[in-house]
Amino acid sequence: MSTAVSTPAGVQVASRIRYAFADGMVVMRRNLLQISRIPTVLILELVQPIMFVLLFRFVFAGNITNLPPGLTYVLYLMPGIFTQNAIFGSTTTAIGLAEDMKKGLVDRFRSLPMARSAVLVGRTTSDLAKNLILVLLVIGVGYLVGFKFQNGPVGAVAMILLVLAVGFVFSWISATVGLAIKEVEGVQAAMFTGIFPIVFISSALVPVQGMVSWIQPIAERNPVTIWANCARVLALGNVALPTDRTTHTIPTTSLEGLLAWSAIWILGLLIVFVPVSIRMYRRLT
Amino acid sequence: MSPYGVRMAGAIVAEGLRKNFGTVEALRGIDLDVASGTVFGFLGPNGAGKTTAVRIFTTLLLPDGGRAEVVGLDVVRDAEALRARIGLAGQSAAVDENLTGLENIQMVGRLYHLPAAEARRRAGEILERFGLAEAADRQAKTYSGGMRRRLDVAASLVARPDVLFLDEPTTGLDPRSRMDLWAMIRELVQEGKTILLTTQYLEEADNLADRVAVVDLGSIIAEGTADELKDQIGGEVLELHVKDPAQIGQVAQALSGVGTGEPSIDAEAGKIRIPAGSDGPVALLDSVRRLDDMKLALEDIALHRPTLDDVFLSLTGHAAEQDQQEEAGSGRRTRGRRRGRGRDG
Numbered sequence: 001m002s003t004a005v006s007t008p009a010g011v012q013v014a015s016r017i018r019y020a021f022a023d024g025m026v027v028m029r030r031n032l033l034q035i036s037r038i039p040t041v042l043i044l045e046l047v048q049p050i051m052f053v054l055l056f057r058f059v060f061a062g063n064i065t066n067l068p069p070g071l072t073y074v075l076y077l078m079p080g081i082f083t084q085n086a087i088f089g090s091t092t093t094a095i096g097l098a099e100d101m102k103k104g105l106v107d108r109f110r111s112l113p114m115a116r117s118a119v120l121v122g123r124t125t126s127d128l129a130k131n132l133i134l135v136l137l138v139i140g141v142g143y144l145v146g147f148k149f150q151n152g153p154v155g156a157v158a159m160i161l162l163v164l165a166v167g168f169v170f171s172w173i174s175a176t177v178g179l180a181i182k183e184v185e186g187v188q189a190a191m192f193t194g195i196f197p198i199v200f201i202s203s204a205l206v207p208v209q210g211m212v213s214w215i216q217p218i219a220e221r222n223p224v225t226i227w228a229n230c231a232r233v234l235a236l237g238n239v240a241l242p243t244d245r246t247t248h249t250i251p252t253t254s255l256e257g258l259l260a261w262s263a264i265w266i267l268g269l270l271i272v273f274v275p276v277s278i279r280m281y282r283r284l285t
Numbered sequence: 286m287s288p289y290g291v292r293m294a295g296a297i298v299a300e301g302l303r304k305n306f307g308t309v310e311a312l313r314g315i316d317l318d319v320a321s322g323t324v325f326g327f328l329g330p331n332g333a334g335k336t337t338a339v340r341i342f343t344t345l346l347l348p349d350g351g352r353a354e355v356v357g358l359d360v361v362r363d364a365e366a367l368r369a370r371i372g373l374a375g376q377s378a379a380v381d382e383n384l385t386g387l388e389n390i391q392m393v394g395r396l397y398h399l400p401a402a403e404a405r406r407r408a409g410e411i412l413e414r415f416g417l418a419e420a421a422d423r424q425a426k427t428y429s430g431g432m433r434r435r436l437d438v439a440a441s442l443v444a445r446p447d448v449l450f451l452d453e454p455t456t457g458l459d460p461r462s463r464m465d466l467w468a469m470i471r472e473l474v475q476e477g478k479t480i481l482l483t484t485q486y487l488e489e490a491d492n493l494a495d496r497v498a499v500v501d502l503g504s505i506i507a508e509g510t511a512d513e514l515k516d517q518i519g520g521e522v523l524e525l526h527v528k529d530p531a532q533i534g535q536v537a538q539a540l541s542g543v544g545t546g547e548p549s550i551d552a553e554a555g556k557i558r559i560p561a562g563s564d565g566p567v568a569l570l571d572s573v574r575r576l577d578d579m580k581l582a583l584e585d586i587a588l589h590r591p592t593l594d595d596v597f598l599s600l601t602g603h604a605a606e607q608d609q610q611e612e613a614g615s616g617r618r619t620r621g622r623r624r625g626r627g628r629d630g
Contacts, residue, residue, distance in 0.1 A: 019398065026395045034383045037424065104379030108440070111343045113368035114396040285346055 020115035027109075027122020028129075031096065035130060042130065045092070049085040049138045056081070056205055057145045066209035070239045078139075078147040079159060079231035079240075080204035083224065085138050086167030087199055089131045091191040093123050093171040094178030098187045101178075101284075110284065117278050124171040131167040135160060151237040159234035165266050166227050170195075172273040179280040203242065204228040223265040230258035296321040296448050296479035297342060301351030304337050304503075311337040313503040314351060319481060319496075324474050326494030326511075327483040334503040335483035336376060339452045342481065343373045356447050369397065372441030375452035375483070380436050382426035386417050389425060390440050397444035407443050415439045415469065431462025438469065449473065451482045455489060467492055487511070487591065499600060506600050515591050517599065520545075521565035522558055522589055523572065528582035530555035539575050544568045549598075561588065 035042060061073045068076070100106045100119070109119050139147075139160075149156040174191060181187045199205075201215060202224035208216055219225055232240040233255050241253055251257045299317035303310070312334045319325040327335045340346040342355055344364040353360045358367040380389045387408050394404030412421045415435045420428060425436060434454060441449060451470070455463040470493055474480060484490055490497045491511040499507040499514065507514055523544060527533050533552050540548065544559035545568075551557075561568040565588045576583060591599075 022398075023396060026392060030381060030384060030388075030392050033388065034381070037383045103382075104376070105381060107340075107345055108373065108379055108393070109396070110345050111368060111371070111373040112393065112396045113365065113398060118396075285340075 016115070020117050020121070023114040023118035024121030024125065026114075027118050028126045029122075031122055031126035032129060035126070042133070045089065045130075045134060046137055048088065049081060049134070050141055052084065052205075053078070053081055053138070053141050053145060060206075064206055064210070066207040068207075068240055068243055071236070072146075074142075074146045075148070075150070075236055076207075076232065076240070077205065078142040079235045080228045081142070082135055082138060082159070082163045083166055083228045083231050084199050084204045085134060086131050086163045087170045087195060087224070089134055090127065090167050090170035090174045091188065091195065092130070093127045093174035094181070094187040094191055095184055096123055096127070097175055097178035098182055098184045101182055102184065106284065110281075116282050120172075120175050120274075120277055120281055124168060124175060127171045128164060128168050131164055132160075135163055135167075149235050150239075151233075151235055155234045155237065159231045162227065162231055162234060162262060165262075169266050169269045169273070172270060172277055176273050176277040176280065179277055179284065198222065199224055202228060209243075223261075223269075226252060226258060226261045226265060230255075230262045233258060295319045297325065297353075297355050297481055299338070299342075299351065299353040302338065302341060302348055302353050303350035304334075304341060304346065305349050310503050312341075312348075315500075315503075315505055317353075317498065317505070319479060321479050322474070322477045323495040324470070324480045324482060324493050326490035326497040327481065327500055328485070328487060328490045328497050329483075329500035330485060333500040335500055336452055337503075338500075339373070339450050339481065339483060343371060343450050344368055369444070370447050372444070372446035372449045373452070374438045374441040374449070375434075375454040376456065380425050380433060380440060382433075383424060385422050385424055386412055386428070386436050386439075387421040389436060390443050393440040394443040399444060404443070411439045411443055416465075429462070431458055431465060434458060434462065434466060435469065438466070442473070446478075448479045448481070451480060453483050453485065456485065463489075491515075501600070520563045520591070521561045522591065523561045523565065523568050524585075524587055524589060525557045525559075525572065525583055526585040527555040527557070528584045532581055533557065535579070536576065536581050539579050539581060540572055543571050543575070555584070 056077050057074055061077075064073050064076075067073060097106070097119075100109075106119060115121075149159075177190055177194070178187050181190055201211075201219045202208075202222040203219065204224055208219045208225065211219055229240075229242045229252065238255070241255070243253070250260050252261055295318045297317060297319040299315050302312055302315040302317075304312040315334075315338060317325075317338075327338065329335050337346065341348050341353055341360060344360055344367060347361060355367055356370050358370065360367060381392070384392065390408035390411060391404050394407055395401065397404075399407065409418075409421070412418050415438070417432060417436060417439065420432060425433060428436060438451065438454065454470070455466050458466065467489070470480065470482070474493075480493075482490075482493060494511065496509065497511050497514055498505045507517065509517075525536065525540075527536050530552065533550065533555055537548060537550055537557055540557070540559065545562035545564070546560035548557050548559040559568065559572075569586070569588050572586065
């Protein structure tokens with residue numbers, strides 16, 4: 001006879017959670033093995049952030065004004081680049097899912113008695129691990145062009161965690177897009193047309209004050225602005241606190257305010273996109 | 286057997302199973318009863334609804350109407366429990382080509398919730414059995430088509446499912462790999478597994494299945510043993526391929542009266558097909574004699590058992606319209622081979 005799992009009514013919540021976790025880890029391990037088997041993909045993914053660092057650091061640097069007093073552009077830029085990089089990196093979640101769907105792997109997974117969340121949990125967590133590697137490498141690149149953490153190791157670690165959390169949130173958004181579009185090329189196009197404006201209409205790369213006046217309120221409310229500002233303060237200290245005239249109910253001109261807003265956005269988006277994407281996975285045809 | 290009460294029904298049961306994709310009716314009310322421990326063949330061309338049915342039985346797709354049960358579990362209500370009891374391989378499932386053979390099977394074993402040690406032991410055992418032991422530590426992308434398909438079937442067996450769904454398991458395989466896979470499937474039946482197999486090849490259904498359902502446009506249009514189906518269609522077919530297509534009219538005229546029914550003539554391809562009932566050799570000799578007398582040249586002449594196309598022509602009045610019809614027949618090796626080589630080379 002079959003294994004003990006097949007008792008339908010008796011499956012308790014605890015064992016469900018345990019299996020959801022275990023199944024997610026099995027899928028994560030498989031995804032990580034995949035990355036280790038084709039490391040060129042990782043290397044290619046590193047090219048883009050390096051290009052951004054070099055372009056902004058050396059081409060745009062002299063033209064960027066409105067910097068917070070006491071900050072050079074490279075210091076201003078790099079925490080934004082880390083944030084941007086984590087967000088861009090999340091597109092691989094959608095692409096990986098679309099590829100698995102195309103190849104029929106998702107069908108196999110869906111025919112197995114595994115947790116319905118596992119494929120998505122495995123994908124977002126393996127992308128989280130991949131993002132950690134990328135963030136560390138890009139920090140290394142930052143150091144080569146003149147960036148330095150200035151707020152102690154706790155601040156540095158906190159910034160890395162924040163950036164990873166942002167990447168994780170976007171992985172779930174990316175998963176939702178991937179499940180909706182299902183095709184690798186379409187997913188790539190959709191993610192980039194969506195992500196470019198979200199990242200560029202924010203303080204990630206340039207200060208909001210230099211933008212046209214009607215776009216400023218949008219940029220100020222963009223969660224990417226909050227995360228980038230928060231990453232900046234964590235990495236550099238209070239010298240990086242934004243000076244924008246803010247309209248938020250909790251002021252974003254203090255570290256506490258930035259952390260609170262960052263957390264609200266991260267949790268809020270997860271609360272929406274985790275269940276939505278799992279539901280979409282369940283209902284795949 | 287079952288603690289929930291004795292069920293008279295078979296291992297796979299469907300009643301009025303329906304599925305629509307938009308305005309397309311993929312399944313138009315299918316009834317099915319597959320006895321435990323037997324092989325059931327789903328025979329039909331691409332788009333007939335075979336894969337849709339398999340996807341419903343394996344809980345990948347929700348039916349729009351009717352109901353289906355596998356090992357007594359409802360595919361909708363008891364989907365979760367059912368998944369632990371079935372295996373799926375073929376067109377509808379895949380292996381991860383970046384993982385090794387062993388890693389693939391182990392992963393599937395873990396996802397069937399086998400303990401890690403057992404998943405490993407079973408993976409080794411099953412790879413050995415399917416002749417993949419030596420390739421176990423190689424990435425699946427280095428495997429040949431046949432090896433990949435074997436790995437795929439192996440993965441579906443890791444947790445010893447009661448019922449196995451094989452969706453076109455041999456489509457695209459070379460003859461040798463197909464034979465290997467057939468042998469594997471026969472072994473599984475001997476172990477008492479129930480297998481539902483979809484195929485485009487009558488020959489395959491004939492070789493493996495205890496019973497066959499012919500599916501077309503979402504409905505089962507005939508069901509029975511392979512022999513019963515062949516009897517329905519009316520036996521052997523004589524096929525002639527004329528050397529000079531311009532002479533096809535003359536050839537057809539020369540052969541009037543040969544065989545047991547009206548010939549079908551494909552002037553463009555230069556082919557004539559004549560139903561020959563059970564007197565194939567007589568019709569063949571008769572044709573050769575007549576054409577030789579009239580000095581009409583042939584490219585090829587062969588007698589063959591009914592193909593899927595014949596089944597379809599006979600049951601539905603339209604052709605199955607699928608690429609591999611050549612391979613489904615027998616006795617025409619040369620042409621089939623030539624065509625096959627074009628793909629490889």
